[in-house]
Amino acid sequence: MIDITxxxxxxxxxxxxxxxxxxxxxxxxxxxxxxxxxxHEVKNFLGxxxxxxxxxxxxxxxxxxxxxxxxxxRLAENIVNEYDTITYLFDNFVEVWDETYENKxxxxxxxxxxxxHNWAFNLPRGGEELKQKWNNVPDDTDILxxxxxxxxxxxxxxxxxxxxxxxxxxxxxxxxKPKIHVCGHIHDGHGYKEIEDIHFFNASILNDAYELAxxxxxxxxxxxxxxxxxxxxx
Numbered sequence: 001m002i003d004i005t006x007x008x009x010x011x012x013x014x015x016x017x018x019x020x021x022x023x024x025x026x027x028x029x030x031x032x033x034x035x036x037x038x039x040h041e042v043k044n045f046l047g048x049x050x051x052x053x054x055x056x057x058x059x060x061x062x063x064x065x066x067x068x069x070x071x072x073x074r075l076a077e078n079i080v081n082e083y084d085t086i087t088y089l090f091d092n093f094v095e096v097w098d099e100t101y102e103n104k105x106x107x108x109x110x111x112x113x114x115x116x117h118n119w120a121f122n123l124p125r126g127g128e129e130l131k132q133k134w135n136n137v138p139d140d141t142d143i144l145x146x147x148x149x150x151x152x153x154x155x156x157x158x159x160x161x162x163x164x165x166x167x168x169x170x171x172x173x174x175x176x177k178p179k180i181h182v183c184g185h186i187h188d189g190h191g192y193k194e195i196e197d198i199h200f201f202n203a204s205i206l207n208d209a210y211e212l213a214x215x216x217x218x219x220x221x222x223x224x225x226x227x228x229x230x231x232x233x234x
Contacts, residue, residue, distance in 0.1 A: 001099070001220040001221060001222050001229070002025045002026065002098060002099060002105070002220065002221045002222075002223055003023075003024030003025045003026070003218075003219075003220055003231075004024060004025060004026045004027075004028065004218070004219050004220075004221055005021060005024050005026070005027045005028070005055070005216050005217070005218050006028050006030070006182055006201050006203035006216065006217040006218075006219070007021075007027070007028070007029050007030070007203050007205055007216045007217075008029060008030035008031060008032065008063075008147075008182070008183065008184025008185070008202070008203040008204050008205065009030075009031070009032040009063065009184040009185065009187055009203075009204040009205055009206050010029070010032070010033060010045075010205050010206070011032055011033075011034065011035050011065065011206060011210060012033075012034050012035050012041050012044065012045070013205070013206065013212060014033070014045055014048050014049070015048060016212050017205060017212075017215075017216060018048070018052070020215055020216050021052050021054075021055075021216060022054065023053065023054020023055055024054065024055055024056075024218070025055070025056050025057065025099070026055065026056065026057045026058075026059065026096065026107075027052065027055040027057070027058045027059070028059050028060070028107075028143075028145060028182055028203075029049070029058075029059070029060035029061070030060075030061060030063070030145050030146070030147060030182050030183050030184040030185075030203055031060070031061045031062050031063025031064070031066065031111055031147035031184055031185070032063030032064065032065045032066060032147065032184060032185070033045040033049075033060065033062070033063070033065075033066055034065055034066050034068075035065060036065060036067060037062075037065060037066040037067030037068040037069065037070075037071075037120065038068070039068060039075075039079070042066070042068050042069075042076065042079060043079060046079065046080060046082075046083055046086060049083070049085075049086055050083045050085050050086060056096075057087065057094075057096050058085055058086050058087065059086075059087045059088075059089060059094065059107060059109065059145070060086070060087075060088060060089070060109075061088070061089050061090070061109040061110065061111050061145050061146075061147060062076075062088075062090065062111040062120070062121065062147070063111060063120070063121070063147040063184065063185060064111075064113060064116060064119035064120050064121055064122065064147060064148075064185065065119060065120065066111070066120060067119075067120045069090070069111065069120070069121075070111075070120040070121050071120070073090075077090075089107070089108065089109025089110075089145065090109065090110075090111065091109075091110050091111075091133065091136055092108070092109070093106050093107055093108040093109070093138060093141065094106075094107050095107070098223050103223060103224070105142045105143065105223055106138060106140055106141050106142050106143070107141075107142065107143040107145065108137050108138060108141045108143070108144050108145065108178075109144075109145040109146075110133060110134065110136075110137070110144075110145070110146050110147075111146075111147050112130060112133045112134070112146070112147075112148075113146070113147055113148035113166065113185060114126070114130065114148070114164075114166050114168070116148075116164070116185075121147065125166070125167075125168075126167060126168055127168075130166065130168045130169075131168050131171075131172075134146075134168065134169060134172040135172070137172060137176050137178075138176075139176055141176055141178045142178060142179050142180065142223060143178060143179065143180045143181075143182065144173070144176070144178040144180070144181045144182070145181075145182045145183070146169060146181070146182075146183050147183060147184060147185050148165060148166055148169070148183055148184075148185040148186070149165040149166070149169075149183045149185060149186055149189055149200075149202055150165045150166055150167075150169045150170040150173055150181070150183075150200070151163060151165040151166055151167045151169070151170045152165060152170075153165060153170075153193055153195065153200050154183070154186070154189040154190070154191055154192075154193060154200055154201075154202035155186050155189050155202075156186070156188065156189055157186050157187075157188060157189070157208060158188055158208055159208065164186060165186070173198065174196075177198065178198065179197075179198065179199065179223070179226045180198070180199045180201070180221070181198060181199070181200050181201070182201050182203055183200075183201070183202055183203070184202060184203055184204045185202075185204070186202065186204070187204040187206050187207050187208045187210075187213075188204075188207055188208045189202040189204065190202050190203070190204045190205075190207075190213075190214045192217065197226060199221075199226070199228055201217055203216070203217050217230075218230070218231035219231060
């Protein structure tokens with residue numbers, strides 16, 4: 001089985017969870033690595049992420065707080081490219097071998113979300129632009145990483161008592177049917193649901209008050225049977 005750790009929405013508080021990252025096959029961060037996406041924040045995160053040991057693959061996407069990746073894409077990617085141990089996904093995918101070295105796992109990452117308080121990577125809710133972005137998700141995607149959740153799945157926020165996930169992403173999920181969907185963005189949506197053989201994870205580390213509240217989600221995943229086992233008490 002493949003050993004996967006999921007985190008999201010660390011907002012420059014990543015050093016608080018270092019001791020909880022004890023290694024595995026894949027470490028995934030689903031965005032909001034920073035508070036405002038300043039260069040020094042991005043470099044601080046990447047230096048930390050680079051120094052995390054024990055993972056064969058370390059993958060992240062940007063989130064709505066990570067303005068550098070939206071407004072200065074070339075600069076952001078140049079900074080990321082200084083780190084050989086890190087894979088940054090921006091509307092693209094990476095393939096990694098499973099433990100048998102017989103099957104590849106396709107992991108696709110995308111930062112976009114419905115408009116949310118004028119932050120980064122916002123597009124009109126329910127609009128054609130969002131649909132076009134997510135239509136690029138390959139049909140054979142195994143793990144889909146988006147910053148935001150789908151509508152009505154791990155997307156409830158106490159601010160306004162609303163479900164704020166994306167209907168458009170919901171349509172894409174049921175069309176593409178990845179085995180795993182990883183998100184963050186809505187902090188108090190942290191958790192797990194399995195619906196129609198798709199594993200949904202909201203891996204936010206902070207709560208809605210931006211306090212450290214949740215542990216990284218650690219699973220063992222059989223990529224052939226799509227069965228998972230939790231390694232911690234989620």
